[in-house]
Amino acid sequence: MSLRALRTLLAIAQHGSFVRAAEAVHLTQSAVSLQVKSLEDDFNTHLFDRSRRVPVLTDAGHVAVERAREIIALYDGIAAEIGGDSELRGRLKIGAIHTALAGCLPAALAALGTEHPHLRLTIASGMSAELAARVETGELDVAITTELVKPHPYGLVSTALYEEGFWIVAPQAYAGQDLQALLAQQPFIRFDRRAWAGRTIERELRRMRLRVQTSMELDSQEAIIQMVAGGLGMSVIPLAWAQVQRLTGLVCAPFGTPQTTRRVVLLEREDRALGRLAAALAHAVSAHAPTR
Template sequence: MSLRTLRTLVAIAQYGSFVRAAEAVCLTQSAVSLHVRSLEEDFNAPLFDRTRRVPVLTEAGHRAVERAREILSLYDGIASELGDQGELTGRLRLGAIQTALAGSLPAALAALRQAHPRFRVMVNSGMSAELAIRIDAGELDAAVTTEPVKPHPTGLVSAPLYQEGFWIIAPPGMESSDAKSLLQENAFIRFDRRAWAGRTIDTELRRMRLRVQTEMELDSQDAIIHMVASGLGVAVIPLSRRELAKLPGLTCLPFATPQAQRTVVLLEREDRPAGRLAAALAEAIRAQAGDEAINE
C-alpha cells in the first residue's frame, strides 16, 4: 500500500469512474486498475462490485475510502505544521461565493500572502450548495459560504466569519415607496433558489405572505444589481455595509422586520483537512470584515 494507491482510490470514489480518476491522478486506466487490485490484495477484501458497469464501492470499499481520506489529510497537513518560526506553508484549495470575492476575501488573501509567502491559496467560485458538494467530494479543502441550509451534505462543519443583511434594491427615484409596495407592484428579479441565499429569501417571502411577480431568476448578484440599475425590476440580495455603500444610487430598504440576516462561514469537512491553513484564513477574513465580523 502506498499514498499514491490511496489517492487513486479516493479519485475513483470522487469522480465515479476509472477513466476520469486516471485523468485526475495522471495515470493510465490500466495503472488505476492495478492500484485497485493491489489495495484489494493488501486489505484482503473486494473494494468494488464488479457485476456493475460502473464502479460501485462495496461496504469494505466505503470504509477504505473513508480511512484513505483521513490518512491523506494527515499527510497533506504535515507541511502546514512545519513552517519555520510559525510561517504557514502549503496549499489550500478554497471555494468562495461571489459576495466574498467582492468583499473581504481579496484583502484577507493579500494580507496572508504578505505574511506567509509560501502559503498558496487556489480559489474557485460558486454557489454555496455547489461548494458544499465539492468539499464533501474532496475537490476543495474549505469554502467561504453562507451558513448551510438543508438539504446539504452531512459530515461538514462551519465556523462563523461575518454577517450580512438582506436588502431590497430598486431603481433610483423609488425612495418614497414602502418595502411591501416595492416587492408586490414591480417585476421581481429573484435570486436563484438553488443557492442557499435564494432559499432564505424565498422562505422569508412566504413567511411575510408576499406574492411577487418573478420575471427573472439569476445566480449572479452582480447581474441582479445591473438589471435593477437598468430599471428592469426590484430584487432582494444579501449585502455587507461596505458593498451597500458602493451601489450605484439605487433605492435600498431593509428586507423583513427585523431585517433578515445571513451568516457567512468557513465550511470544511469534519476531519478539517486544511487544519492550520484554514484557521489562519478565517482569522484574516474576520480581521478584514471589521465590525461585521463574528469572533469565536
C-alpha cells in the same frame, strides 16, 4: 500503496467514473485503472463492482475511501504542524461564496500570503450548499459559506466570521420610492430557492406576507444584477457591503425590518486535520471583515 493512488481513489468516488477522475488528477484512464488495480492487490479485495455500466464502490471500497480521506488529510496537515511556531506551510483548498470573493476575501488572502509565503492556497467558488458538500467529501479543505441551513451535510463544524445583509435591488427609475412595497407590484427576479440564500429570502417573504410575481429564477447574483439593470424587474439578493457601495445604475434598500442578515462562517470537517491553517484563514478573514 501510494498517496497518489489514494488521491485517485478519492477522485473516482467524487466524480463517479474513471474517465472524469482521470481528467481531475491529470492521468490517462489506463493509469487510473492501474492505480486502482494496485490498491486492490494491496488490500486483497475488490474496491469497485465492475459488473455495472458505471463502476460502483463495494462495501470494502467505501471503507477504503473513508480511510483514504483520513490519510490524505493527515498528510496534507503535516507541513502545517512542523512549519515552526509562527510560519505556516502546506496547502489549503478553499471554497468561497461569491459575496466573500467580491468582498473581504481578496484582501484577507493577500495578507495571509504576505505573513506565510510558503502557504499554498487554491480557491474555488460556488454556492454554500455545493461548497459544504465538497468539504464533506474532502475535495475542499475548508469553505467560506453562509451558516448551515438544513438539510446540510453532517460531520462539519463552523467558525463565525462576519455578517452580511440582504438587499432589495431595483432599476434606477425607482429611486426615492418604497422599494419594499414595490416588490409585490413589479416582476420579481428570484434567487434560486435551492440555494441557502434563496431559502432565506423565501422564508422572509412569507413572514412579511409579500406575494411576489416571479418572472425568472436564477442562481447567480451577477446575472440577477444584470437583469435588474436591464429593467426586467426587481430582486432580493445577499450582498457584501463593498458590493453595495460599488453598484451603479441601480438603487438598493435593506430587505426586511429589521434588515434580514446572514452569518458567514468557515466550514471544515470535524477532524480539523488542517486546524492551524484553517484558524489562520479565519483570523485573516475576520480581520478584513466588512464593517459599517
